[in-house]
Each structure stands twice: as C-alpha cells, then as structure tokens.
Amino acid sequence: MRRSLVNDPDDLVVEALEGLALAHPTLVRYDAEHGFVARATPARDKVGLVSGGGSGHEPLHAGFVGHGMLDVAVPGAVFASPTALQLYDATRAADAGRGVLHIVKNYTGDVINFTVARELADEDDDIATEVVLVDDDLATEADDDDPDAPGRRGTAAVVAVEKICGAAAEEGADLGTLAELGRRVAGRARSMAFAIEAGTHPGDSRPAFDLEADEVELGVGIHGERGRSRVPFGPADELVARLVDPLLEALRPARGSGVIAIVNGLGSTYPLELRAAARAVHRGVTGRGVGVDRFLVGSYVTSLDMHGVSVTLLPSDDELLRLWDAPVRTPALTW
Amino acid sequence: MRRSLVNDPDDLVVEALEGLALAHPTLVRYDAEHGFVARATPARDKVGLVSGGGSGHEPLHAGFVGHGMLDVAVPGAVFASPTALQLYDATRAADAGRGVLHIVKNYTGDVINFTVARELADEDDDIATEVVLVDDDLATEADDDDPDAPGRRGTAAVVAVEKICGAAAEEGADLGTLAELGRRVAGRARSMAFAIEAGTHPGDSRPAFDLEADEVELGVGIHGERGRSRVPFGPADELVARLVDPLLEALRPARGSGVIAIVNGLGSTYPLELRAAARAVHRGVTGRGVGVDRFLVGSYVTSLDMHGVSVTLLPSDDELLRLWDAPVRTPALTW
Amino acid sequence: MNARDTALDPGFGERWTRAMITAFVAEADRLGELDRLAGDGDFGRNLTSAFGRVSQEVAAADPTTYAAWLTCVSRGFLGTGGTSGPLFGMFFRELARCADGDEPTVAELGQGLAAGLATVQRYGKAEVGHKTMVDALAPAVDALTSSGGSLRDAAEAADEGARSTAEIIARRGRASYVGEASRGVLDPGAVAMAMVLALAADAAG
Amino acid sequence: MNARDTALDPGFGERWTRAMITAFVAEADRLGELDRLAGDGDFGRNLTSAFGRVSQEVAAADPTTYAAWLTCVSRGFLGTGGTSGPLFGMFFRELARCADGDEPTVAELGQGLAAGLATVQRYGKAEVGHKTMVDALAPAVDALTSSGGSLRDAAEAADEGARSTAEIIARRGRASYVGEASRGVLDPGAVAMAMVLALAADAAG
Numbered sequence A, B: 001m002r003r004s005l006v007n008d009p010d011d012l013v014v015e016a017l018e019g020l021a022l023a024h025p026t027l028v029r030y031d032a033e034h035g036f037v038a039r040a041t042p043a044r045d046k047v048g049l050v051s052g053g054g055s056g057h058e059p060l061h062a063g064f065v066g067h068g069m070l071d072v073a074v075p076g077a078v079f080a081s082p083t084a085l086q087l088y089d090a091t092r093a094a095d096a097g098r099g100v101l102h103i104v105k106n107y108t109g110d111v112i113n114f115t116v117a118r119e120l121a122d123e124d125d126d127i128a129t130e131v132v133l134v135d136d137d138l139a140t141e142a143d144d145d146d147p148d149a150p151g152r153r154g155t156a157a158v159v160a161v162e163k164i165c166g167a168a169a170e171e172g173a174d175l176g177t178l179a180e181l182g183r184r185v186a187g188r189a190r191s192m193a194f195a196i197e198a199g200t201h202p203g204d205s206r207p208a209f210d211l212e213a214d215e216v217e218l219g220v221g222i223h224g225e226r227g228r229s230r231v232p233f234g235p236a237d238e239l240v241a242r243l244v245d246p247l248l249e250a251l252r253p254a255r256g257s258g259v260i261a262i263v264n265g266l267g268s269t270y271p272l273e274l275r276a277a278a279r280a281v282h283r284g285v286t287g288r289g290v291g292v293d294r295f296l297v298g299s300y301v302t303s304l305d306m307h308g309v310s311v312t313l314l315p316s317d318d319e320l321l322r323l324w325d326a327p328v329r330t331p332a333l334t335w
Numbered sequence C, D: 001m002n003a004r005d006t007a008l009d010p011g012f013g014e015r016w017t018r019a020m021i022t023a024f025v026a027e028a029d030r031l032g033e034l035d036r037l038a039g040d041g042d043f044g045r046n047l048t049s050a051f052g053r054v055s056q057e058v059a060a061a062d063p064t065t066y067a068a069w070l071t072c073v074s075r076g077f078l079g080t081g082g083t084s085g086p087l088f089g090m091f092f093r094e095l096a097r098c099a100d101g102d103e104p105t106v107a108e109l110g111q112g113l114a115a116g117l118a119t120v121q122r123y124g125k126a127e128v129g130h131k132t133m134v135d136a137l138a139p140a141v142d143a144l145t146s147s148g149g150s151l152r153d154a155a156e157a158a159d160e161g162a163r164s165t166a167e168i169i170a171r172r173g174r175a176s177y178v179g180e181a182s183r184g185v186l187d188p189g190a191v192a193m194a195m196v197l198a199l200a201a202d203a204a205g
C-alpha cells in the first residue's frame, strides 16, 4: 500500500509551487495567474530561457530558475504538458528584448504546446524564439527508421542543457548561438534508467506498474510507462553496468576523453544508494579509460516516488566545462 | 516488498562515502583509513568543527563538510555510533591549533564515544575541545523527571547548529564562544516528525515497522524506532498541524517574532509533497503572527527511505540570521 | 454579388460561440467516453476545461466582433492541455482571423477552415484516414471551398467524415497506442469537429 | 617486600592479551546469545570485531611492554561500536597506564582496575545491581584492594558478581529496555568482565 502526503491531489501542484516560492523568496516567484515560476528579480539584457513540462519531475524545472540557468519554468499538471497559453505568457515574461530560447523535452504534447507558444509570441508580440529539443533517452532510440516514430524521450540531459545554455546566456550569447550550443549538448548527451519500483500517482494506492521481487525494469521513462525490458534484480554494480555499458557503446567516447556524468535518483532513491551508484558509474566510465570531468549526483529529474536511477553521459570539451563550472544560483542547483 | 539498490549491505556505507568524494572532489575527501570525511582543503586558523553519528541519515553529516560548516564528519555504520577512535582521529585532523568543537546528537552511544574521543584528545594530544549536545526532538521530552531518562533525541536542529557555528568559526570565533553559541541554538530549537511509512534497512525486505492504511506514526525518531503515538491518516495540512501546533505550544514565540524553519523529508518524501508540506508549515506559523525569517526545505536528516516529514523551529535573532545567511559551500548546502 | 461573399447575419460569432459552450459542456461525457474506449480518456475533461475557460475569456474580454468571440474560443483551447487543446486552439485562431469585417462571409469562413486544417496538419502531421479530427475537417473544407457548397453541406461532409472513423484504426494521438482496439470506436476529436461545423451552420441560420 | 609489590612474571601482559584474544573469539557466540536474549544481540559481533582489531594493533605496534600490550587491547575496543566498545576501551586504557615498570605489580593492577571501574562508572553511570559489567568489576576491585586478596580472589569475586546478574533486571544499556524479560539471563558484559579477570589470574600464574 502506498500513500502520499497530500491534501486534494488536484491541488498538489499549485500548493507545491507556493511552497517552493515560500522556501526561496529571494530566488523565485510563483505567478499563480499565469501558471509559471520566474526569477524573483528578472534578468536584463540577455536572452530569456524558458523550459517546462509536466509536474512530478521535481526539482525539474522550477528548481532550476535563477541566475545562471532558467528565467522562467512552466509546470503542467502531473505528467501533463503545460498549456500553450502558459508557455506563451512565460515566453513574454522571459523576453528582455533579446529573444527567448525554449528548452523542450521530446514529448508530443510538450513539443506541440511549445511550438504554438513560439508561433503566438512571434505573430502577436514579435518576439524572436528558438528551440532546443532534448531527446537523450537511449532506451527509446528507434530500432527501425519509422518516420512516424516519436524519437528518443527527453530526460535528465535537460539539466545539462539548462545549465550550459544558462551560463552562456548570462555571458551575453545571442539567441542563435544559444540554440546551436543547446543542440550541441542535446545531440551529444545520452541517458538510460532503471527502476526497482514504479512511482505512485498522488492519491493512488498502487505504483504505476508492478514488479516481481526478482525483476528490474530497464529503460524506464519518467511518466510511469513501462521500460524496454525486464532484467533480473541483482547487486547495484551489475544494475548500474546495464546503464553505463550501452551508453558507452552508443557514445563511444575516445580513451583519454572525458564526460560530464549525471547520476540521478528517480524520486525515492535515498542518498546511500545514490552515492554507491555514483561510485559504480565512476568505475564503469574510468574503467574504459574515459575521465569523469564533472559529476552531478542527486535527484534532479524524478518521477514522483519512483525508486531507481538514471545515468546521463555528456562528452565534454573545454567550452562545455567552462560553462558547466560557471556560477549558478537556483533552488536546486547552486555553485 | 521493499528492495534496496546495494551490493553487499555491509559495504554500503563505505561505497557511498567513496561515491560522495568522487562526486565532490573539490569539496571533500574520504579518509578510508581513519573512517572520516574531511574538507578537501583543510581550513587554517579557526576552531575545527566535528560532527558525526550513525549512517542512514544522509546527507547528514558528511554532506555538510566544507567552507562555512563542518571540518570533519564521522560516519558510523547504519544507525550505529562511530567509534571512539574514529572520533579521536577526526578530532586530531580537525585541530588547526585553536581547538575543536564537537556537535553531538543526543544518543547514548554517540555521547559516550564523543566523550571518550575528547578525553583522548585532551590527555594524549593536548587538544582543547568543547561539546554542543543537540537534543531538539519534542516527541521525547520526558513527562516526569526521571534522572535516568536519556532526554530528548537529537534530530534536524543539528543542521542549524552546524550551519550557525560553522559560520561563526569561519569568522574566527574562539572555542568557548562557539560552544556557547551552539548551546544557545540547540537550547532554543525544537523538532517533531511523523511518518506514513517506516524506513527499510538495506538488504531487508520489510520496513522497520508496519502501519495500517489509516494510521500515521507521530513523534517518530530517525532510527526505525516507533513514534510516540498513532494518529489517523488524513490530509497533509492536518498532519503538518500535528507537528507545528505542539512546537509552537512548546516554544511560545511572541507575536511579531520570527523563526528559522526547517521542513525536512525523512528519506523518500518527494519534492511535491515536501513543498506542499512547507506551505502548510508556513501558514501554520504565520497564522500565529510569527514570521518565517528563513526557510530550509529539503531532505537533510533522513532515516533511510522513511516516508515522512520533520519540522524544526528555531526562534531567530539578528545574530543567528546573520550567521545563517553567511556563505556556505558543502555537498548538500551551498549559498 | 454571390451569397458566399455576403457577410453572415450580425451576431453569428456570438451565436456560434454560445452554442458551442452549451453543446460541448452537455456532450463532454459522451465524447470523453469515446476517448476512454480508444485513447487515454481525458478528452471530456479537456473539453469541459476548455469551454470553462472560453466562458471566462468571454466574461473578461466582453467581445463584440466575430473575431473577438472566436479569439475567446481559441484562447480557451490554448489554455487547455492534451493534444486537442493546442490543435483546436490554433484551428480557432485561424477562424478568428478569417474575417475582414465584423462578421465573416461564407467564403472567408471557408478560407479560415482551410487555414485551420493546414495548421492542424502542420502541428499534428495527420492525414485523412489517420482517425483524427482531420477526418472530419478535411471533407468539410473540401465541400466549402473546392465544391463551392454551403455551410450546411460542409457540416454534413464533416459528419460523414467523423462517422468514417469508426471503421479505421488510429495512426495518430494516444489512440494509436491501442492499435486494433480502436476499431469500431468513433474518434472523439472528429466527432467534436463535426459538431463545431454543425453548430456553425445552425448559427448562420 | 610484599608479594603484592613484586612485579608479575615477565610476559604477563603478552600472555594475558593473547589469552583474551583466543578466549573471546571462542566465546563470542555464547556471549552474543545472551545479548540476544536480553539486549540487542550485537555483543558477540562487537567482541569479535574488537579482538580482530586488537590482533591488527598487535601486528602493527609489535608491543614489548605490558603497557604496550594493554594499549593494543584498549585501542581494539575503542575502535569498536556498541556501548561496550568505549567502556572496555577506557577500562583497558586505565589498566595499560597502571604499571610503572615493564610489568605491573598486583597492587598496581588493583589500582588500574579501580581506576577502570571509576572510568566505566563515570561514562556509564551504572551502580552495582544495574546488571552490567560493573556487577563483576566492582567486587573484583574490592577483593583486590580493600580486602587485600589475590588476583585469583578477584577473579572469583568477579565470577560471583557475574552470576548474580541472572536474578536482577537491567537498569542500564539496551537490556534495560526489555525490563522483566532480562530476568533469568546473565549479563553478557558482566560475564565478559569476569572472563577478563580469570584470564588475568591464569596469566599471572
């Protein structure tokens, strides 16, 4: 039996956004009328960065609003895209005269609603916009070349895109440069996840899917959907290898090169587990002669209380590392 | 059925410490030989701050090692005190010639082992030490005056003690001043927690205790022990009120005064829940005419994957707020 | 001057909008049930929420022209989730923009519907036969433009197109995930689109 | 010169330490079982781990004097968890410090035991009758100091004290949480303390 700490599940997202703003009044404000979270003090003379998507993935995206990352984050209902109007209002709020970059995880609803918002912003307000589509989830790489296939899902690589583009925007990069940079990051990064327990919708009493004691769901997404396959439960190091090996296989980083690695808890993975998983990822990567140049370990892109881990690898270079290291000051990421 | 992401449960703590150090190489290092976590770059010419206790409460304490907080953190096995020798070695490592402050949560094993370590450090190394005992858990306040009662348990207020003493130490405060300051914080702060699901020992398949669907454990500690009473399950706002009301009752802050509030997830509480709980706490406190001067919301003092929330209230004053706001740079807390 | 180039009776935009509010709130459950049978079941709630917003927009904007009324409908949908929200929202946006004067002519409506179809297809990439709102909208556009028919003809073509969706399996939207199970079930978006056209014909008188 | 003021035979510290390593590793399970019956069950593991560390310390320090041998025992316990770790650790630390020369005299051992008792009580706040190691240690100190007895007398007093713990309920340590359930069970810490004294008497010859 699973229970959530909620009042009316329909109010949860809004109450949580109010709570976030109360906890970080110097960093963010929640605009209840328009349904977005913006910096407490709007930035000037830079390209605005907007991201958004369904709720249930916290701290994504509202936790990344602040200096060095997003200007505005737009939350939908749990696992549902924000609406086109929310995104349009957010785009207007984020524009400081130098245009707005949309960072969009690849899900049909998100893609359509962001596209509509850009069209409205262009036609009605003459705001220049660009989009970076984040599609890093290796588990959903199409096996054939079905032109109708929705393509890889967007998952934790979105944090790297937001961080790196956020730093470049702060430095004054223009819209076109940011879009190119974001696409470079998104194009390189790949992720993969497994779950040993599914997440539970607030108010439900059962997880989204059941697993037997000897099963692990490999290639899970972040919306309660099933993964690509089931593999036997086993020691953490073995399970982590099932993520790291295919990622290295897909990316084929050269020996002597380096990556930015993100080891991400999916919701209820606790720090002892996550840190031990980080160790396993580090050994897996360095064991192939590839350096872990930067290492982000924590629960950043979650699926309610899903119990599991995702690993993201992003081959690095000097520019990416410099932007990664640039100062950031948001509710969920500060350095 | 519960499962953990582990290799051999006996190796979990050490593997996690290695993972922590790999994730934050610029902030901390793990000294495997002596069993502690220290700053990557030792501080000079300041009083050393050492804390520690059983593992399973991450990010406490190792996540708070760094500029503006601890110098050394000493982890025991899961829910078990570190040993006297570990604490002694840590005390020697933390000493930069101006003495060492021990910040100790009130549990018999921790108290004895820290005391032994101070005695060894004094007798064998002539290191001046002081101790701040943190005993904030209102749920364990003795009803009678049994002289043998172990007193209130130490829980999340330890984060405030470490943050505030850490800032003062960085400013150059001497050992006696720090001890007094820490005791003032510990003496004022009170906490209380509830759980809607107990934590599960790594490797176990069942939580430490069972709860019926209509029950909540009120007054839980962080070691899998039962709480003080069971109350009916209900909306989050009602459950949160069962923490806030007795805390305000005990502290009786004057109308117009303010508090530093910590809303803390106990392990698997996910951000939507925690933020909504933060909103409820904020309303509960401000509804009594008391301001929330500072607000820390996150999972900082956990009990493996326990599902629940603790609330800590610390009546504030200008000095405490100044020290709270001072810069801090640790794996789990940075501003 | 051809009847197609005469503006529709004053108040057409208002009559059409009000009729849609009434009809869709009444039919939301039935349409939601179709989405439950072969989709993800949220279409009814999406419609209720869209027209709730339409009513709010009307109250706030106090529209007087056709364009202003239809803009309220567009914004209602654009403030709603699902796939149908942005698709209907941009569809009605094209319709709102089709009139030069206070009320559109039938020819302008035809151009608006054609632009709306193009927009829906640009976003949704659905062709006729993919079991979507396009299956109702495309024949209606055809009836009104290429075939030079009346609004009533267009509504009838849309109705026929919507009925045809029962026999096919979905290739777009959530219903495409259920494959064969969608056969035998009408596509709720197509049925809704047919209703939109029937209500337009009614409102035109 | 009184026999009490003659240093014990050379090698006493080494014989005693080695005997403790052997005996406690052999008896760990039995003592752990007592802690399982009325405590939290970890005393056996704590002992195994403590004497594992003692062996490591011996290997690393290569002790030659009594003080050095007993310091290894002390450090073994101080590097071990539980309540017994620091209590035994500080107890043996006092014993390590009691000798002026290479080996202690019986009188010095008596003073060491008395200091050890004081330390254990300072940390643990247990009195005789609280069902702890104090119930074995206090009578041994008494036999050796106030009563002027031999090491063997002290060991016998400790043994008797340990036996007496069966009849009482615990007032200190984890066993105090189980209340009446601890009655009838020997206190493992007291039994261990009695073993320590018996092995000392054996080693003294």
Ligand SMILES: Nc1ncnc2c1ncn2[C@@H]1O[C@H](COP(=O)(O)OP(=O)(O)O)[C@@H](O)[C@H]1O
Pocket (backbone or CB within 6 Å): A109, C035, C039, C040, C041, C042, C043, C046, C081, C082, C083, C084, C085, C087, C120, C123, C124, C125, C126, C131, C132, C133, C134, C172, C173, C174, C175, C187, C188, C189, C190
């Ligand atoms: N790609 C598409 N192009 C055109 N119409 C579509 C498309 N996908 C779905 N639809 C229409 O949307 C309707 C479902 O709307 P709704 O339930 O709100 O969306 P969702 O599928 O996101 O839950 C379908 O009945 C169909 O007519």
Ligand SMILES: Nc1ncnc2c1ncn2[C@@H]1O[C@H](COP(=O)(O)OP(=O)(O)O)[C@@H](O)[C@H]1O
Pocket (backbone or CB within 6 Å): B109, D035, D039, D040, D041, D042, D043, D046, D081, D082, D083, D084, D085, D087, D120, D123, D124, D125, D126, D131, D132, D133, D134, D172, D173, D174, D175, D187, D188, D189, D190
């Ligand atoms: N306060 C105390 N003073 C003296 N001895 C104690 C005290 N508490 C426990 N002990 C001794 O420690 C023994 C238990 O040791 P151990 O199992 O290692 O500790 P824990 O109770 O922490 O699990 C008991 O049998 C008792 O003799």
Ligand SMILES: [Mg+2]
Pocket (backbone or CB within 6 Å): C035, C039, C040, C041, C042, C043, C082, C174
């Ligand atoms: Mg639907």
Ligand SMILES: [Mg+2]
Pocket (backbone or CB within 6 Å): C040, C042, C082, C083, C174
């Ligand atoms: Mg839907």
Ligand SMILES: [Mg+2]
Pocket (backbone or CB within 6 Å): D035, D039, D040, D041, D042, D043, D082, D174
């Ligand atoms: Mg024990």
Ligand SMILES: [Mg+2]
Pocket (backbone or CB within 6 Å): D040, D042, D082, D083, D174
């Ligand atoms: Mg114990």
